[in-house]
Amino acid sequence: MPVRIPDNLPAAEILESENIFVMSETRAAxxxxxxxxxxxxxxxxxxIETETQLLRLLGNTPLQVDVDLLRIHDKASKHTSIDHMNTFYRDFEAVKSKNYDGLIITxxxxxxxxxEDVVYWEHIKxxxxxxxxxxxxxxxxxxxxxxxxxxxYDLHRKLLDEKRSGVFCHRRSTKPHPLLRGFDDEFFAPHSRFAEMNVADIKQHPDLEVLAxxxxxxxxxxLSRNSRNLFVMGHPEYQKSTLKDEYLRDLEQGLEPSVPTHYFRNDDPSQEAIARWHSHGSLLVSNWLNYYVYQLTPYDLSDMSGRTPWESKS
Known part of the structure; x- marks a missing residue:
């Protein structure tokens, strides 16, 4: 089924060339x-790059998905034109009175x-x-x-001595879980970050469960025990070249980055990058949309007002 996007969104042409079914707002009406x-x-x-990556995953499911794009502020972006932002993005004031089946925060x-030092931290909260x-x-x-x-959940992260960048092997929980249906025992996923959460702290929290x-x-x-919040520490949406692009960008800026781990063939940046996470990324988002959005959301989104969807089903 298609993902519905605004008419003339640049991602549409890229996704259609990959045979990913997207539908304009006009047709979807x-x-x-x-x-x-x-x-x-x-x-x-x-x-635009991030839009395309996420829409690629959302468009690879059997559900029709209407997507609204939200920006954190109306200041000019260094990498995206103001025309694009004003045409396709909404401010929070325009959506906060509405209900949604799902929200993705990149x-x-x-x-x-x-x-607390992030300029828009209060807005994020x-x-x-x-x-x-x-x-x-x-x-x-x-x-x-x-x-x-x-x-x-008042859990604190730890800053790393250097950026963790690369493609790493993960092991799934042995307990049967809808979110992990179709997952192999071990799978790969990309990471690109300067901090990490302590696994033991998360496992000790009564409201959280570590699935991989x-x-x-x-x-x-x-995943939160009430199934409302799903936290993915890496980047299942990344395309094949993203880690390479980040590595080359950091080199150009004189940051002396380490070569992304298990990403280039033979860990040699002069050789081909190997993508080993696309199938897992698609499955993760498909399972989330199916089991934690579609299966739980009320048909009439106005039923969500003032109470959680799980309370409304009890």
Missing amino acids: NQDIRPMRVLVLNLMPNK GAPLGQLDF EIIDWSQQHVTSVLFLCWAAHAGLFHL ESEQAGAYIV
């Missing part, structure tokens, strides 16, 4: 079905800052708090996962 409504808070600098290049009453399930990615665990972790990269998939 004639569809007599109840699509899933997903809000994306895009905190990454290159908005990573952000803020890994070395304390949360406001959106996270709002989501707990207005969204069936929230998917936090990378930096957003750390931010969500800190704000909602890595000996090298730590906790990867963490």
Whole structure:
């Protein structure tokens, strides 16, 4: 089924060339079905690249998904034109009275800052708090996962001596779990971050469950016990070249980055990058949309007002 996006969004042409079914708002207006409504808070600098990555995953499911793009502020972006932002993005004031089936909060290049030092931290907290009453399930990615665990569960991250960048092997929980249906015992996922959460601290928290972790990269998939919040510490949405692009960018800026681990063939940056996470990324988002959004959300989103969808089903 298609993912519905605004007319003329640049990602449409890229996705259509990959045979990913997208539908314009104009065409979708004639569809007599109840699509899933997903809000994306895009905190990454290159908005169009991140839009395309996420829409690629959302478009690879059997559900029709309507996507709204949300920005954290209306200041000019260094990597995305103001015309694009004004045309396709909404401000929080325009959506906060609405309810959504799902919310995705992306990573952000803020890994070395304390949360309280982030210029828009108060706004991030406001959106996270709002989501707990207005969204069936929230998917936090990378930096957003750390931010969500800190704000909602008072868990603190640890800054690393150097950036953790690469593709790491993870082991899933042996316990049967809807989110892990179809997962192999071990799978790969990319990471690109300056901090990590202590796995033991997460496991000791009564409201959280670790579903997948890595000996090298730590906790990867963490789910709240009430199924509302899903924290993914890495970047399942990354395309094949993303880690390479980040590595070359850091080199150009004179940062002397380490070569991303287990990413280039023979760990040699002059050789081909190897993508080993696309199938897992698609499965993770498909399972989230199916089991934690579609299966739990009320048909009429107005039923969500003032109570959680789980309370409304009890």
